[in-house]
Amino acid sequence: MAKVAFIGLGTMGFHMAGHLACEGHEVCVYNRSAAKAELWCDEFAGESAPTPREAAKDAELVMTCVGNDDDLRSVLLGADGAxxxxxxxxxxxxxxxASAEVARELAALAAEHELGFLDAPVSGGQAGAEAGMLSVMVGGDQAFYDRAAPVIESYAKLVKRMGPVGSGQLTKMVNQICVGGLVQALAEALNFAQxxxxxxxxxxxxxxxxxxxxxxxEHRHQTMLEGKFDFGFAVDWMRKDLAIILEEARRNGAQLPVTALVDQFYAEVQAMGxxxxxxxxxxxxxxxxx
Structure with missing residues (x-):
């Protein structure tokens, strides 16, 4: 069993940290909202800390699951950072x-502190987090991966190293490109059928x-027909992901015409409230x- 810190108890992190505790790992959590950390401690065996730095003290592994590049920097860097x-x-x-660029940036800073770094975004949504059945795509050194993978398996059905730092984030971009295109195709098919x-x-x-x-x-056609959208992965977060993808595509020269169009469609959904x-x-x- 490992001594683990988990930083970020949102829709995904709350359950991921819970699976770590249920597996018997010694878990200390931090969340920007202390009330959410208290709620987690009431439900699971573990403790909370007032800052990322204190949560990370003496931990063998520190997991983060926050909103975006800037959120990640805010919990890792500075005097109170992990x-x-x-x-x-x-x-x-x-x-x-997050972006592959921030993964490489933070990996370099981690190395200056003699720390390992893995970028390990997940797929599977809230349902996958609750069930401990996430897919985890990892970038980083093999030695760091070998140490972390058995612990990550507490909340994953699949964990795979994809290559050096940044490869996990790039693989998640591939995932989101597929999701955007598939959801648009399904929306068009259902609308056409009706x-x-x-x-x-x-x-x-x-x-x-x-x-x-x-x-x-399999999982979305019924709720789409019923016009029920008050659950799952939010449009705001998808647009954040698509912005990262389109910026990466500008760097590497990949053509993403459908992804760019779907991003515009999501902007229209945002405008609808x-x-x-x-x-x-x-x-x-x-x-x-x-």
Whole structure:
């Protein structure tokens, strides 16, 4: 069992840290809202700390799961940041969906403190976090990965090293490119089925057993038909991810015409007041136009 710090108890981190505690690891948590940390301590066996630095003290592994690049810097750097509290030889495992650039930047700073660094974004959403069935894509040195992977498995169904630092974030970008395109295609298919007078539910049942089958179809078509979007991964966060992807594509020269278009569609959903809706809300703008 490991001594672990977990920083960031949002929709994902709360449950991920909980699985660590349930597996018997010694867990100390930090959250910007102290009330959320107290709630976690009431539910799980562990303790909380008032700063990232104090949470990270004596921890073998420090996990972070926050909002974006700047949030990540705020909990890692400075006098009260986790790097200041981590002992030489310990490893930072970042589960934030962030840029590959910030991963490389922070890995270099970690090395100056004699710390390991892994970028390890996750896929599977809130349901995957609650069930401990996330997919974790990791970038970083093999030696650091070998130390962290058995602990990460507490909340994962799959953990895989993808290459050097930054590779985890790049793989998560691939994931989000796929998700955006699949959700838009599903939204168009459902909207078309209804416009054509078909039983859209029956159509989904039929095509789900053929080449069109996908996780999005299986888990989102019913709520899309019902117009229910008050759950899941928010449009605001998806646009944050897509901005990172499109910036990376400008650097590496990859053409992402569909991704750029889907990003514009999500901007329209935001303008409709759907910033906190689930990403499957792409269908709402099609219905508005029909």
């Amino acid at each position: 790097f200041a509290g981590m002992a030489p030889g310990s490893v930072l495992v970042d589960h934030t969906t 416009a054509a007078g078909l039983d859209a539910q029956a159509a989904m049942q039929v095509i789900s057993h053929g080449a069109a089958q996908s996780w999005q179809l 759907g910033g906190r809706w689930d990403t499957s809300s792409l269908i709402a703008r099609l219905r508005l136009a029909r």
